[in-house]
Amino acid sequence: xxxxxxxxxxxxxxxxxxxxxxxxxxxxxxxxxxxxxxxxxxxxxxxxxxxxxxxxxxxxxxxxxxxxxxxxxxxxxxxxxxxxxxxxxxxxxxxxxxxxxxxxxxxxxxxxxxxxxxxxxxxxxxxxxxxxxxxxxxxxxxxxxxxxxxxxxxxxxxxxxxxxxxxxxxxxxxxxxxxxxxxxxxxxxxxxxxxxxxxxxxxxxxxxxxxxxxxxxxxxxxxxxxxxxxxxxxxxxxxxxxxxxxxxxxxxxxxxxx
Amino acid sequence: xxxxxxxxxxxxxxxxxxxxxxxxxxxxxxxxxxxxxxxxxxxxxxxxxxxxxxxxxxxxxxxxxxxxxxxxxxxxxxxxxxxxxxxxxxxxxxxxxxxxxxxxxxxxxxxxxxxxxxxxxxxxxxxxxxxxxxxxxxxxxxxxxxxxxxxxxxxxxxxxxxxxxxxxxxxxxxxxxxxxxxxxxxxxxxxxxxxxxxxxxxxxxxxxxxxxxxxxxxxxxxxxxxxxxxxxxxxxxxxxxxxxxxxxxxxxxxxx
Numbered sequence: 001x002x003x004x005x006x007x008x009x010x011x012x013x014x015x016x017x018x019x020x021x022x023x024x025x026x027x028x029x030x031x032x033x034x035x036x037x038x039x040x041x042x043x044x045x046x047x048x049x050x051x052x053x054x055x056x057x058x059x060x061x062x063x064x065x066x067x068x069x070x071x072x073x074x075x076x077x078x079x080x081x082x083x084x085x086x087x088x089x090x091x092x093x094x095x096x097x098x099x100x101x102x103x104x105x106x107x108x109x110x111x112x113x114x115x116x117x118x119x120x121x122x123x124x125x126x127x128x129x130x131x132x133x134x135x136x137x138x139x140x141x142x143x144x145x146x147x148x149x150x151x152x153x154x155x156x157x158x159x160x161x162x163x164x165x166x167x168x169x170x171x172x173x174x175x176x177x178x179x180x181x182x183x184x185x186x187x188x189x190x191x192x193x194x195x196x197x198x199x200x201x202x203x204x205x206x207x208x209x210x211x212x213x214x215x216x217x218x219x220x221x222x223x224x225x226x227x228x229x230x231x232x233x234x235x236x237x238x239x240x241x242x243x244x245x246x247x248x249x250x251x252x253x254x255x256x257x258x
Numbered sequence: 259x260x261x262x263x264x265x266x267x268x269x270x271x272x273x274x275x276x277x278x279x280x281x282x283x284x285x286x287x288x289x290x291x292x293x294x295x296x297x298x299x300x301x302x303x304x305x306x307x308x309x310x311x312x313x314x315x316x317x318x319x320x321x322x323x324x325x326x327x328x329x330x331x332x333x334x335x336x337x338x339x340x341x342x343x344x345x346x347x348x349x350x351x352x353x354x355x356x357x358x359x360x361x362x363x364x365x366x367x368x369x370x371x372x373x374x375x376x377x378x379x380x381x382x383x384x385x386x387x388x389x390x391x392x393x394x395x396x397x398x399x400x401x402x403x404x405x406x407x408x409x410x411x412x413x414x415x416x417x418x419x420x421x422x423x424x425x426x427x428x429x430x431x432x433x434x435x436x437x438x439x440x441x442x443x444x445x446x447x448x449x450x451x452x453x454x455x456x457x458x459x460x461x462x463x464x465x466x467x468x469x470x471x472x473x474x475x476x477x478x479x480x481x482x483x484x485x486x487x488x489x490x491x492x493x494x495x496x497x498x499x500x501x502x503x504x505x506x507x508x509x510x511x512x513x514x
Contacts, residue, residue: 057387081393088391095388098379109392112399115295161392 004030008165008197009054014063014073015221016049023049024060025221036191036198038208041218042243047201048092050218051167054199055087056080067165085113088163092170094154096142102129103138106156113161128156132186148179152186159190166191168200172207180204184211205244209233217243283397283478284471287405290398297403304407308369308470312415315364320419323356324348324426331427332435341435345442346449348427352420353450353458359506361419362465365412366498370473373404374494377477378487386478401478405470412466413459420458457513464509465502472498 007030016024023046031037031054041047052058053065056072065073072083096105106125110116116124129135132152142150151171158166171187172180184204188211191198202208208215209229216226217240225232225240235241331347377400380386389396424446431437476494480486 052387055391057390081395084391084393089388091384091388093383095384097385097388098383109394112295112394113392 324423408470
């Protein structure tokens with residue numbers, strides 16, 4: 001396990017059982033600050049569960065979850081909310097509010113959390129919609145959007161509060177390869193532009209090698225390996241090799257899109 | 259043998275646990291209600307949904323309930339030559355019993371089921387988690403306004419139900435069956451007391467709470483599937499209806 005100086009998020013010995021089945025069995029993981037870290041692993045390996053622990057949507061049965069210098073696994077109420085203000089999350093299905101238009105969805109955290117009103121809200125929302133390529137689509141409702149557009153709208157909503165950390169739960173699942181690439185590119189562009197700490201859960205191999213700074217692999221409820229993208233692709237462990245080569249040709253080490 | 263006892267105990271524990279969770283659910287929703295920010299707009303939106311949008315169905319059922327009460331009442335009262343008391347018979351049954359219970363059952367079917375489905379879908383599509391990650395408490399934002407809307411909306415609907423029902427009774431009793439109009443309204447005035455009205459209001463407030471509470475709870479803890487959502491909605495409507503009738507009995511026996 002690499003030594004990461006001043007990690008943004010740190011999981012120590014996290015264990016979690018769901019419905020009696022052990023999902024996480026002692027996860028130790030440090031997420032580097034200001035980088036894009038991708039967690040890979042087979043379907044049902046608990047990647048999303050791991051992500052939900054980082055933002056306190058799930059509490060570990062054992063172990064600790066540190067965000068900066070706050071241990072959040074036993075926090076609740078206002079103190080947990082204080083930590084969550086540093087976060088945003090893009091959910092698998094984007095989790096847009098059905099009853100609100102795209103504009104209102106993106107404006108929601110501004111209005112509800114910052115109590116912002118009027119033209120200031122409109123300005124920031126329009127700006128974010130433009131950045132994700134949804135300029136002029138604010139009046140539409142989530143039901144009228146395609147999968148890719150929903151993800152973009154979800155990303156705009158995540159970005160609008162300018163958080164320090166953004167969690168991406170399989171951001172390209174269910175999209176065609178071109179759309180998936182455009183979402184990946186968008187994530188990288190935004191990450192480089194705003195410098196937030198990004199944690200992405202994905203099984204888009206090899207695409208994620210082209211965009212991630214760090215890669216961690218979750219297997220049997222533990223982190224089987226974590227390394228920078230270039231090093232990760234040189235790992236010789238046969239199980240890991242098999243997992244990452246099934247997706248196709250391994251991308252060139254260190255190549256970046258965006 | 260021990261196995262059977264074990265299973266019995268386990269299922270009893272699950273029930274107790276569930277009841278505790280339900281109680282915590284409603285208590286913390288009310289606790290969040292009195293904390294800022296106050297979501298006046300959300301409350302009005304829910305009142306519009308629970309109250310205003312139920313008016314039509316409530317008026318319809320109230321009209322026919324009053325009419326059939328007058329028919330049945332006339333048939334029974336005529337045996338004793340007491341048709342003149344038809345008004346009081348209709349009004350007392352309406353205000354004390356049928357108004358609150360029937361209006362509450364109609365609201366359960368119309369608004370309660372929709373509450374469960376709406377919250378359940380928000381749970382399945384991670385919209386509730388999204389609220390959590392934005393540091394907005396879902397109990398405060400989603401649930402508390404619905405509880406308030408139930409507690410305020412149902413008594414108002416019941417008041418409409420009572421009035422429309424009594425007029426429905428007069429339509430059949432006075433206009434069709436020929437009971438004297440003066441007798442109909444006079445008997446209401448002399449028979450209905452303030453405590454009857456008060457009892458009806460108390461019932462309808464508690465029914466409003468039961469509806470929002472159970473229907474929100476079932477939606478909030480929906481299992482993650484379309485099937486789970488379907489059964490949550492069914493359970494919500496059945497449990498709410500049964501609870502309304504059971505609670506009605508206990509409240510009536512205390513109020514009498």
